[in-house]
Every structure is written in structure tokens, then in C-alpha cells.
Amino acid sequence: MGFISQPTDPKFGHLTLPVFRFTPKGEKPPVYAEKLANELNLSTDNFRFESVGPYINIFLDEKQMNKDILASAVAAPKIPGKDAQQVMVEFVSPNTNKPLHLGHVRNMALGESIARLLEHQGHRVLRAQIINDRGVHICKSMLAYQRFGKGETPQSIDMKGDYFVGKYYVLFKQKADADPKLEEEAQFMLQRWEQDDPTVRELWEKMNAWWFEGVQQSYRLFGIQFDKNYYESMIYDKGKNIALAAYESGKFIKLENGAIAAPLKSFGLPDKVVLRSDGTTMYVTQDIYLAQQRFRDYPELGKIIYVVGSEQDLHFQQLFAILQLLGVPQARQCYHLSYGLIEKPGGERCPRAQGRRSMPTKHSMRSIAWPATNC
Numbered sequence: 001m002g003f004i005s006q007p008t009d010p011k012f013g014h015l016t017l018p019v020f021r022f023t024p025k026g027e028k029p030p031v032y033a034e035k036l037a038n039e040l041n042l043s044t045d046n047f048r049f050e051s052v053g054p055y056i057n058i059f060l061d062e063k064q065m066n067k068d069i070l071a072s073a074v075a076a077p078k079i080p081g082k083d084a085q086q087v088m089v090e091f092v093s094p095n096t097n098k099p100l101h102l103g104h105v106r107n108m109a110l111g112e113s114i115a116r117l118l119e120h121q122g123h124r125v126l127r128a129q130i131i132n133d134r135g136v137h138i139c140k141s142m143l144a145y146q147r148f149g150k151g152e153t154p155q156s157i158d159m160k161g162d163y164f165v166g167k168y169y170v171l172f173k174q175k176a177d178a179d180p181k182l183e184e185e186a187q188f189m190l191q192r193w194e195q196d197d198p199t200v201r202e203l204w205e206k207m208n209a210w211w212f213e214g215v216q217q218s219y220r221l222f223g224i225q226f227d228k229n230y231y232e233s234m235i236y237d238k239g240k241n242i243a244l245a246a247y248e249s250g251k252f253i254k255l256e257n258g259a260i261a262a263p264l265k266s267f268g269l270p271d272k273v274v275l276r277s278d279g280t281t282m283y284v285t286q287d288i289y290l291a292q293q294r295f296r297d298y299p300e301l302g303k304i305i306y307v308v309g310s311e312q313d314l315h316f317q318q319l320f321a322i323l324q325l326l327g328v329p330q331a332r333q334c335y336h337l338s339y340g341l342i343e344k345p346g347g348e349r350c351p352r353a354q355g356r357r358s359m360p361t362k363h364s365m366r367s368i369a370w371p372a373t374n375c
Contacts (some may be wrong), residue, residue, distance in 0.1 A: 004058075013050065013057035020054055029054035079122035085302030088126040088228075088294060089115045095132040096211045097141040098166035100218050103309075110339060111307040112224055126227045126298065130290065133208050134233040139189040141165050142203050143182065144172035154210050161214030165207050228297070230290060238293075239285035242326070243274040251325055267321040269314075274322075287319050288326070295330045303333045310338045 007016045023032045030053050037049040037056050046068070048059040091111025092104055100108075115125045132138075145168045154164040176182040192200045219225065246252040247260050255261055258277030264270065274285045295301050306316060316336035323331035 007057065012052070013059045015058040015060075017056040017058065018054060019056060023054075073117050074120065076121065078120070081122065084122045084124060086124040086126065086298060086300045087118055088128050088298065088301055088304045089118070089307065090128045090130070090304065091307035092224075093129040093132065094215065095137060096165070096208050097137050097169045099160070099162040100215060105222075106339075107307060107309075108222055108224060110337070112222070114305060114307065114337065126301075127225070128228040128230065128294070129226055130230040130232060131212075132232045134193065134204075134236060136186050136190045137169070138204070138208075139186045139193065140172040140176075141169040142200070142207055143186050143189055144168040144175065145207060146203060148175070154214070160217065161210035161212070162218070163214060165211040165214075232286070235290055235293070236286055237281060239287070239289035240275065240279075240281050242288055242292075243281075243285055246274075246326060262318070262322045262325060264318060264321050264325070267317075267324075269318055269321055272318040272322065284315065284319055284322070287315075288322055291319070291323060291330075291334060292328055295333075301330075301333075303335060305335050305337050307337045307339075310340050312336070313338055 003021065004015050004017050007013055019029050019033045019036065023029045030051070033051040033054050033056050037051040040047070040049040040056075046061045046065055048061070050057045050059065089111055091107050091114075092100075094100060094104060111127070115127055119125050145165075148171060149168065154161045157164070159167070172182065172186070189200055193204060243252060243260055246262070247254065251262075252260050252274065253263050253271075255273070255277075259273045260275040261271045261273045264272055272282075272284055274282055274288070276282070291304065294304060308316070313336070316334075316338075320331060320334050320336075323334065
């Protein structure tokens with residue numbers, strides 16, 4: 001039944017089935033659709049069938065189906081020890097310039113649920129995250145605190161550490177709207193950070209520590225503990241040599257503007273720039289390195305599951321294709337668990353569930369908007 005499709009409007013159900021192709025001779029499709037829908041409604045409790053003209057709209061009982069799926073997963077026999085794998089589940093991966101929001105909570109629920117289901121089946125699970133602790137967005141919080149903090153601390157004003165740091169990120173935007181030169185100063189602070197300026201590094205370490213203490217409180221409340229933290233500050237430039245070596249070996253190409261790209265037409269995907277013409281890296285460049293490093297860190301690792309929202313579908317398709325192009329033996333052991341965004345009443349969408357995909361390049365970082373919503 002390859003002609004079952006998903007309606008564009010959810011009020012018409014989860015799926016829709018046109019009955020033209022199999023309506024018996026002598027019957028009109030709308031009449032046959034109504035009769036078939038009535039018969040189907042008598043045969044199952046997990047679906048509701050509704051005829052609309054020559055179509056049958058199919059509504060799923062999501063609550064009951066979720067119960068059935070979870071019950072089946074819990075009741076399923078455990079994987080024999082010889083077939084059990086070591087699996088890394090990457091989720092949350094926040095930025096150190098703001099507190100967690102509703103999107104992160106959803107991501108935590110999905111990631112931790114997957115981890116527990118895998119453990120229940122007998123797999124050995126590693127919970128991992130990449131903490132995005134560098135970049136111009138981090139420097140914006142730092143600069144605002146340096147200019148306007150007057151020495152206050154989370155303890156002195158009795159504020160959770162991640163909210164304290166986030167307060168200064170919001171303050172930066174407010175001040176920068178009136179004084180655009182602050183944007184340039186934040187970029188300059190980033191350059192000083194990359195040059196290991198001791199004053200900037202000291203402030204960075206202090207504010208990251210405040211943030212981390214606050215987020216750890218949230219993790220404890222949620223019952224989450226990570227086995228491995230990767231830090232962007234330690235790996236952000238590690239993929240550059242991989243990209244240059246791939247270009248020298250003929251696996252990557254140089255574009256007319258001087259950028260280096262991975263040719264992915266053979267995978268049915270658009271080519272992906274991995275190094276800009278000025279030599280700065282893209283986020284995928286870091287991910288190419290990190291995927292391989294994780295398999296080096298854990299030689300028995302059988303799979304990496306990335307729990308990231310669907311807005312990053314193409315990113316992961318390209319990343320996994322690049323790993324295959326580079327001949328990485330574990331390329332097919334990487335999996336993207338994709339899911340949709342939360343939409344609030346009125347159509348406003350909550351921010352992405354993970355900040356890790358919004359960061360990126362050396363010297364030319366783009367800032368991350370933090371909407372003043374309840375997400």
C-alpha cells in the first residue's frame with residue numbers, strides 16, 4: 001500500500017488512503033470508502049477510520065500505541081551477552097551561555113529513555129554530550145559581565161549559575177542594540193581567547209564553572225548523569241587537518257571561491273563545505289573528527305546515536321556520507337535519532353533542542369538568538 005500518504009493538515013488524520021485504485025467495479029469510490037471505513041473501525045482499537053469522499057483518513061490512538069510499544073520493549077527478551085553492544089547516546093549538548101529550556105527537557109527525555117531502553121535490552125550504554133563552551137556567543141556573556149557585572153556572583157544574588165550567566169547574555173543583546181560596537185568587541189574577545197589571553201581565559205573558566213554548576217543541578221533533578229563530556233574548546237580545530245589531508249588525497253575538492261568541500265553527489269546529497277576559503281572550519285569539520293575520536297576512545301563501541309532535532313537531518317546525512325567517503329570503517333555505525341520541534345499555541349516554535357548544531361567557525365562565528373519565551 002505504497003499510496004498511503006500523510007495529510008498536510010493534521011485535522012485529516014495521521015495518514016490518508018485514497019480508495020480509487022481498489023474500488024470494486026460498479027461501486028462509487030465515496031460509497032466504498034464509507035463502507036470500508038466502517039468495517040475497519042470494527043476490527044481495531046488503536047486506529048480510527050473516517051471516510052471523506054473517496055478517501056479514508058486514519059487516526060492513530062497515540063496514547064494507547066505508546067503504551068503498547070513501551071510494554072513490548074520492556075517485555076522483550078534481553079539481548080544475549082555475546083550480541084550486546086556498547087552504544088553511545090549523545091544528547092542535550094548545551095551551550096554555556098544560557099540555561100536549559102523546554103527543548104532541552106524534551107531532548108533529555110528522549111535521550112535518557114533511549115539509553116534506559118537499550119540498557120534494559122542488555123546493551124552497555126555510554127551517555128555523552130558535547131559542551132559548547134567556546135565561540136562568540138560565549139564571549140558575549142563574558143563581555144557583558146566584564147562591563148556591567150560589578151563583581152556580583154551567583155551566590156551574592158542567590159541565583160542558579162546557568163541563569164546567572166544567561167542573564168548576561170540577554171543583557172549583552174540589550175546593550176548591543178544601543179551600542180553596535182559591542183559586537184566587534186565580542187569578536188575581539190574571541191580572538192584573544194584563541195590566543196590564550198590569560199585575563200580572558202580566567203574569566204571564561206569562572207563563568208563556565210558557574211554555568212556548569214547550575215546545569216548539573218538540573219541534570220540531578222532529572223536523574224541524568226553523563227559518562228563522557230566532550231568540550232568544544234578542546235576539539236574545535238581538530239578536523240582541519242583531516243579536511244586538508246582529504247583534499248590532498250583527492251577525496252575532497254576545491255571550489256572556485258577557494259573553499260574545500262566534500263563531493264556528495266554520488267550519495268544523492270549536496271556537496272558540503274568543510275573549510276571556508278579563509279581556512280576557517282565548519283561545524284561538520286569538527287563532527288568528522290569527533291565521530292572518529294569517539295571510536296578511538298572506546299574501541300568496543302558498536303554504535304553512536306545522535307539525539308538531535310529534525311532541523312539537522314541534512315547535517316547528519318552529509319556527515320555520515322563524508323565518513324563513508326573518507327573510508328571510516330564505523331561510518332555505518334552512526335545513527336541520527338531525529339524528531340520534530342515543539343510548536344506552542346499561536347504557531348511559535350521553541351528553540352532547537354540542542355545547541356551543539358548552532359555553533360561554528362573560527363573567527364567568523366554567528367550568534368545564537370535566545371528568544372524571550374517560556375520554552
